[in-house]
Amino acid sequence: MSRGRRYRPLSPLREHVRESFWVAPFVACAVAVVLAGLTGELDQQLFQEVSAQTEDAEALLRFTSAAKGVVSTVSSAMLTFIGVVFSISLVALQMAASQFSPRVLRLYVRSRLTKATFSVCLATFVFTLLVQLTYEDTTDPSQAQTAQVFSTVVALALVMLSLALFVLYVQATLRLLRVPHVIDRVTRESVAVLAQYRRLVPEADLPGDLPGELPGEGLTLLHEGRAGVLRDVNIAWLLRLARKHGAVLHLVPRIGDFIAPGTPTVVVVGGTPPRPWRITRALNVGVDRTMHQDLSFGFRQLVDIAIRALSPAVNDPTTAVQAVDRIHQLLAMLAPCPMGELRHRDKDGAVRLVQPVPGWSATVDLAFTEIRVCGGGQPQLTRRLVAALDDLLRITPPERRGPLLLQRELLERAVGEHVADPQNRAFALDPDRQGIG
Template identity: 75%
Template sequence: MSEQHSGRARRPHYRALSPLREHLRESFWFGPLVACVGAVVLAGLTDLIDQEIFAEATVEQTADTLLSFATAAKSVVSTISSAMLTFIGVVFSISLVSLQMAAGQMSPRVLRLYVRSRLTKATFSTCLATFVFTLLVQLGYDDTTDPTRAVSVPIVSTIVALVLVMLSLGLFVLYVQATLRLLRVPHVIDRVTRESLQVLLAYRWLNPEPADGLGPQGPTLLHEGRAGVLRDVNIRRLVRVARRHGTVLHLVPRIGDFIAPGTPTVLVVGGTPPRPGWITTALNVGVERTMHQDLSFGFRQLVDIAIRALSPAVNDPTTAVQAVDRIHQLLAVLAPYHLGELRHRDRDGAVRLVQPVPGWEATVDLAFTEIRICGAGQPQVTRRLVAALDDLLRITPEPRRPPLLVQRQLLERAVAGAVRDHDNRLFALAPDRQGIG
């Protein structure tokens, strides 16, 4: 009964790992497409309202009071329509150039923050919707000058067009501010950290379990799809497939691994093996990793920013220290929790999918190894690394301290090899939360 209750308690947390929402956030077409469709619908509605308003108007009322307004309104809407598309192209072209510069300074992976930004998509979608709406509104203007004929003047459509322009300008100001923040290293590091914490919390709720001593026995299914990085898996679909076949699926690759056709994907234990194609459709394979379901990718981005800052071309140890600050934070959050296999259960509480996740030792190696090697000759970095390791050794349970002690010893050896002077070596190994201040 406890397993059933445990399984039912975990089921709602699969929403945090659902691929559909994350795939839409990673795409840049969905929001603009919806906005353009909405603009077409809105243009039709405003046109109907305008026709309804002037259906009962007399010819004299229409000609005397609204004909002059129609000419001015048409000029305004035409100007908006022609200028908006140019505005979109210039603004976003400049933004992409700026982001490419930021990617060269920090890491190419930071561009995904721009793609995932809701504000960026809202700005782009609103500008496109304004262009489409004003283009359609122009079709509603009546160019007749015959005073004996009633004309329809789209006043409501013109007012809505002006509101959309004001909304576009407001979002543009916010968009510029957000883009400038993405060009500043501390804000990028903070964004990566916050996304990493969300992933860590989602996996913490799933309560990983210790891995079995012996590996599972059963047939192995091979990947039949295209080659690429395993971005995420559709957990619910795999659980349903396993339940239907009365089996337990052990996922072989971890999220973030590169898989090619013929790569083992799952080990099947018990029941009847499902068709490999059913497994392939539940695996999302792409050209790059995403934060969704990937416990290590946040650390990977922070490490990339740190070692890029420590390269001779950049030589910015302060940025590396800022990245170590956040790595320290993530490891402190992760330290009290067990890392093991994730066992996803069906609605009856039976284990149907076993998913490997990075262990504590692998996470510590990822967090410190490359920074230690690249920053051994930078006292600011080594002092911050020593402070981080000492803090983690104080808060980490005893069984999980050996990887940290190994990193501490390797750091001392790396500094000894890079810094020959005894006094400078002692200075480089003194713990300091600010590096050198």
């Protein structure tokens, strides 16, 4: 159960900004322009205050003359420096896509450190370029109008900050090229999504799996926007819309589903139906899934990493075991949690939006099926899968053990198909939390 006040209208926008790479550099360049104007004014005021004293004015001009070469060098070198950072990013993205999964590239795009490094480097270049425009060719204090003291100090500070961020950026990039760190990042994001889901669905309010059937009566509204993957939904907007029309909206697609023009999006029960374009406005449709509201996307990324590691070209069952470790963790978190649908309520406590989410059985199938099929002949993986299933069977409520028991039975069949020798088959089905520890 969730109430409308729990949702901030800007929360989807915040996630969309994080998924965009251009926003931070654009803002940083705008700040650099403002900062250049501000330091220029301060430099002019400083020179006017000391212009009456010839010796001080000459000292400021000598400082500016010496700093011109430094700032000019920084301005020309910073663009090359940006190219180096960009090249490192491209190499890292290519290696991550080939070794792990194309889905994990979003980790690099969302990285705050990567954006900060690019932003500060671009801001330094723009700032030093604008500072050079204010330089004067005279060395005569009587003819000079300004001396770039604050501008030079700020430019040097930005250079130091750029170098520090570059060192941190290289370290972070090297960490993200290692499988355990990528798996850990995906898991931490998944845990955050699951924690949000558990806050929205208190166990005391909704025991057990909720029915996912759509109502028998109601008007079905069709999608009128572009085709793509449903990335997230503006819950606050739909709650206000349903309350305004006195209706209950049953969302048809789940987060992560592909929708096209004409696809049913909402079943309106009671009240007056809103216009379809108002529903479309609340649906964020794109070319790829995000972690914002998608319960299954974390499992999808971990499974992709595992099955790529199990491919004949890679043949790295240890990486697959590391992915299974995290899948085991996420399923253990979901085991006692109600699944099937979310019932969002307005500020008066009335249900206004019913949102489908993956059920327990579908989540277990997503977590284990492809890994089981691809790794049935890898004893390290099968032993870890058996250990994970046995542990989940111990902590899962009795009504949810059916999908786990089915996966256990199918895993035994898969091992039997790949391993003919009885002793090797028994070894492959012996539970081990390290695979072969």
